[in-house]
Amino acid sequence: GAVVSQHPSRVICKSGTSVKIECRSLDFQATTMFWYRQFPKQSLMLMATSNEGSKATYEQGVEKDKFLINHASLTLSTLTVTSAHPEDSSFYICSARDASGGHEQYFGPGTRLTVT
Amino acid sequence: GENVEQHPSTLSVQEGDSAVIKCTYSDSASNYFPWYKQELGKRPQLIIDIRSNVGEKKDQRIAVTLNKTAKHFSLHITETQPEDSAVYFCAAKVSNYQLIWGAGTKLIIKP
Numbered sequence: 001g002a003v004v005s006q007h008p009s010r011v012i013c014k015s016g017t018s019v020k021i022e023c024r025s026l027d028f029q030a031t032t033m034f035w036y037r038q039f040p041k042q043s044l045m046l047m048a049t050s051n052e053g054s055k056a057t058y059e060q061g062v063e064k065d066k067f068l069i070n071h072a073s074l075t076l077s078t079l080t081v082t083s084a085h086p087e088d089s090s091f092y093i094c095s096a097r098d099a100s101g102g103h104e105q106y107f108g109p110g111t112r113l114t115v116t
Numbered sequence: 117g118e119n120v121e122q123h124p125s126t127l128s129v130q131e132g133d134s135a136v137i138k139c140t141y142s143d144s145a146s147n148y149f150p151w152y153k154q155e156l157g158k159r160p161q162l163i164i165d166i167r168s169n170v171g172e173k174k175d176q177r178i179a180v181t182l183n184k185t186a187k188h189f190s191l192h193i194t195e196t197q198p199e200d201s202a203v204y205f206c207a208a209k210v211s212n213y214q215l216i217w218g219a220g221t222k223l224i225i226k227p
Binding site: 032034042043044045046049057091093097103104105107108109110112 | 148150157158159160161162165167205209212213214215216217218219220
């Protein structure tokens with residue numbers, strides 16, 4: 001089946017530093033990847049849609065200069081949280097859609113970010 | 117903008133009984149409706165989905181119904197078991213394959 005990996009699974013960083021999260025589709029090519037943020041006891045909130053080879057599309061209220069997304073290949077998208085602050089602490093999850101078609105999104109295991 | 121409403125927020129049922137979670141969506145162009153189960157600290161797991169050209173789909177103890185006219189879709193779990201305890205999310209596909217998510221339902225199965 002379609003597998004998406006995400007790295008790291010957990011990261012603790014100091015306020016003001018940057019953190020990069022990687023999302024990889026392991027056994028399929030993904031022209032589109034999605035980045036979500038999930039706060040405790042809340043639903044998934046779409047942050048941005050990442051298309052291979054083009055600029056990401058950010059949702060309203062998500063700062064593109066703070067959350068840098070790069071989708072340089074059909075199997076890898078990265079999210080960099082720049083100048084992280086404690087309020088950025090959250091569960092970040094990526095998902096990928098198979099380029100060969102279909103509606104389903106395949107989810108990574110998530111990254112727990114804690115900013116101290 | 118598009119939105120998905122999900123009810124109830126918490127559902128507690130006796131083991132063996134049925135559970136029903138309901139969602140409504142706003143975008144009439146939505147044509148794909150997945151349901152996800154999420155356990156604490158883990159990724160959402162697709163449990164069943166339905167496309168707009170189908171009114172009902174069943175997979176063992178799980179079924180989903182869709183009423184396009186009313187823009188309603190529902191998840192039905194029969195013969196609930198302790199391992200069904202989790203948070204369930206409905207979603208609707210909008211443009212560019214994006215999913216709009218419901219707020220989630222915490223399902224508690226009482227032994």
